[in-house]
Amino acid sequence: MRYESTRGGLTNISSAEAIKMGIAPDGGLFVPDKKVSIDLSFIEGLVKDTYQQRAQKILSLFLTDFDKVELHDCINKAYCSQFSAKEIAPLKQLHDKLHIMELWHGPTCAFKDMALQILPHFMVKAIEKTGEKAEIVILVATSGDTGKAALEGFADVDGTKIIVFYPNGGVSEIQKLQMVTQSGNNVSTIAVNGNFDDTQTGVKEIFTDNALSNAMREKGLAFSSANSINWGRLVPQIVYYFSAYADLLKDNTINLGDKINFVVPTGNFGNILAAWYAMDMGLPVNRLICASNENNVLTDFIINGVYDRRRQFFKTLSPSMDILISSNLERLLYELSGRNSNFVRTWMNDLSEKGEYSVDEATKELIQQVFWGGYSNDEETITCIQSIYDDCGYVMDTHTAVAMDVYDKYVIYTGDLTPTVIVSTASPFKFNNSVSKALLGDKTEGLNEFELLNMLSEKTGWDIPKGLKDLDKKQILHRTVCEKNEMSKTMRKMLNLND
């Protein structure tokens, strides 16, 4: 299996190269150069496996230049005791046809750990395998969850440095504290005075600045990305869609070959794209339901084939989905347009120059055959957290609640009663501000996030996750702040690079 860029500038790249580079030098994203297909007996074979064994089987289909032992080593370092659930991605049943897949049992309490616990191990192997001599500088733009998960994954990993940019004031107090208290001799954070899209755009500019990468090379440094544009982030996410299906088979909830729906709370389109790759490989999927908050650019796109980012940006209660430019959509467009890099280049140019693009009819129809898009506002999100708690005793974070609420709309709209898995992307404690207000109302007035953690734990009987306890007592280690047009300058200073 080789990899190529969605913009046509690069082909025949090994997975190790693709992971090491992160983004292609032509600005495109790496995708597998052919379709991977599995049959139902492959899926049946997963039923008795552990999560780690399922990961081994699936990853080996994509990372063909990693041998068995290398993959085994990466998987066992990633999915072990730092996860608080031995199933790694456990399924919880809400009722007959509705399950929740909890992806937040990793060290930072959000689903980013599913990929970012393993990416650093892929990266170390990729550096070895490609004979890279430079030290790899991982740059991350985060809307909150990726940053901490990447810091946690890369801290003290040999041969790497990591710098995380986050929108100043655009992440929750807990998310910020998780990042600025991160220890490790190779980690830094920079708060940017701007929103997430400014931050992501700034990082993309740094990546595509040729003069800068030459200066880096001279100093023995090279950039890579831990954002979901890196194939090494995407591929581990394919595993849990198979794992959920295998678990449903195991429980006799479905029979082999039955189709199921997934509902995915979506921002950068990484998580739901992994579901699409699983389906493309042969996982029986009926619909992928793309759930957005009020930043509903994807809802509109799925309905009318026009991606228009020229709209108001809302700060919502589900901040990890406050995104207007969903980078990973580029991969889907490439795949569904018949791997047409000319189309993709034109659309992406239109997006950056005009702020919008329209896909052709054929691509639009293919998207609509699989995806259904919907969105929920903050009020609906909070009401959903309350009603699911009252009806089922289950506590959801705000992102998961967006998915649940959009699913309700989907069922009303379509009448489809196919067995469905809601993808839960964060622990309710991680967004406890909103969750405790939803469940406790006025009693939360004037309390800080840490007092709220305790109240929420008392109310629900759920334990506060280890990674969130006592965060307020940890020492702050990172304080750098910069303007949005000074990201490159601030970073160069950190790396001791001259102008």
Ligand SMILES: *Cc1c(COP(=O)(O)O)cnc(C)c1O
């Ligand atoms: C990152 C994130 C999302 C969005 O996932 P994408 O892969 O960017 O679509 C949703 N929920 C939470 C809690 C997240 O951290």
